[in-house]
């Protein structure tokens with residue numbers, strides 16, 4: 181595809197390719213959606229900062245030719261907060277996995293949402309810890325299998341959309357690797373949205389999640405997304421029985437609320453002016 | 460101009476020193492006995508256009524500060540005991556990715572929540588070895604309110620000059636003591652800022668240019684797009700699995716701190732001393748009183764006070780070890796820095812320990828009794 185190679189040449193650090201992802205991993209699709217969104221919006225790459233945590237998904241940062249920061253497991257949002265507060269002009273995008281964002285980084289996630297700081301968070305949710313070899317995560321479905329859930333997962337899973345909505349995120353959407361076009365659109369809206377935005381990108385890890393749960397190959401897993409995820413408005417029209425085994429994707433929250441760095445600098449400017457005036 | 464003497468607490472002097480050095484970002488989480496540092500930063504930073512943010516925990520506190528430094532601000536975080544433990548992973552990140560940063564540890568009694576309102580010096584090994592891997596960083600220990608101010612300025616300067624986290628290791632006594640201080644005028648102390656990339660050549664984010672000590676620093680958003688990671692990385696900042704690269708990189712990060720100009724210490728009554736106390740931080744104050752008392756009675760004792768705790772003042776301790784009959788390492792713990800002194804002394808002189816970890820400071824009479832015992836048994 182010529183479009184793809186154009187994006188690769190324009191935004192990837194081609195000297196660092198090939199990437200580390202397994203064949204059929206959907207992390208590439210989501211990474212492309214992010215780059216496509218940046219390109220469509222015409223953002224100045226010099227002002228784009230990508231902050232990631234640790235995980236297969238978080239490795240995306242290093243391949244992208246922006247200001248990229250690959251941090252520690254779960255902490256990307258805290259690093260990103262320091263960057264955004266220090267230079268609010270920057271477009272700060274956080275790339276994180278389901279484990280990175282909602283297990284070890286869960287505290288930073290809810291507090292970033294609460295502050296409504298202008299960051300864009302893309303959660304690559306493959307329902308598993310990919311990098312460490314297939315242990316269950318907070319989004320692994322109840323009764324699904326992982327290497328540390330050999331008899332079926334007894335935990336209950338987070339619904340990330342509800343979690344971040346409850347915590348105060350002001351733009352929340354869910355896309356999937358199959359619905360890549362819509363995913364790109366949600367990411368675009370998330371980036372332009374002023375405040376904390378979260379896009380959950382439903383992803384596939386054929387190597388560990390797929391194999392353990394006998395979901396077939398990479399293509400079958402993407403096909404599963406196509407068959408299972410229904411656009412939110414259509415989903416709402418389904419009756420209870422029809423909803424069984426289906427999940428909604430789409431935009432869930434899109435509201436305006438005071439943004440953190442705006443408030444912070446308003447306060448700083450007032451205090452500084454008063455201080456300089458000697459009051 | 461006549462400078463006014465102020466009465467100031469150690470923790471406030473730390474914030475004043477940080478602002479003098481150019482701190483424009485503070486992020487942290489409250490914990491006794493360091494909380495005043497957060498509170499003063501919240502009050503004073505906005506007056507100079509700087510940002511204060513209270514994070515959700517100490518991990519977020521150090522992570523946000525590292526982020527701020529990467530965006531070009533001079534950043535600080537402060538904590539005590541349990542909070543310092545939480546900072547360890549990301550302290551290692553700052554070592555590995557060479558981010559200038561100042562971390563204050565106002566020591567309190569441990570382990571665990573321990574003695575929140577009482578003093579200790581039991582984090583001295585944790586500062587160096589608390590984060591996994593072969594960590595190297597700078598640790599400074601002030602022994603007064605005035606020195607807290609000056610060492611905080613120094614900590615920022617060293618962090619910028621060597622691209623490294625610098626820990627200010629103070630303690631409850633110094634942090635909460637109120638003492639007279641005369642603040643320097645702006646411009647009186649030289650302030651160092653990290654060096655920006657050279658314009659006449661391609662930027663190598665983790666390559667050292669000839670004549671430089673460390674790689675030059677491009678803040679994010681200033682037109683240099685590159686990668687920062689806590690993984691071993693090549694000169695461009697991209698992760699590398701090469702063992703040869705790992706070896707060279709770790710050596711470089713270690714060796715940059717072997718610069719003798721980092722090492723600071725103070726000698727008191729050392730010229731003809733036969734027996735020497737080695738003490739730092741608040742403990743050194745009792746040691747001075749004890750040395751005075753012992754000298755008045757004719758005992759030839761002296762005090763060596765490391766100000767730079769890590770890297771340890773190895774040359775100076777080495778020289779003392781080859782000259783004196785004995786060294787007593789006094790510290791508010793069950794025996795930590797004494798291990799470093801024993802290592803350097805390598806059996807050439809008798810090294811003993813005077814210490815306790817119950818929250819109480821070491822008293823001058825304890826030093827006096829210890830020394831007299833030594834001289835009596837000699």
Ligand SMILES: Cc1ncc(C[n+]2csc(CCOP(=O)(O)OP(=O)(O)O)c2C)c(N)n1
Nearest residue numbers: 234235236237253277278279280309310311
């Ligand atoms: C503090 C810490 N704990 C554990 C790990 C090991 N670890 C690395 S990645 C990872 C899980 C990543 O899973 P997720 O965030 O879902 O991303 P994925 O790899 O599936 O894309 C874990 C547990 C680590 N690097 N650091």
Ligand code: SF4
Nearest residue numbers: 201202205236310385
């Ligand atoms: S292990 Fe799973 S998440 Fe990681 S690269 Fe392979 S398929 Fe992707």
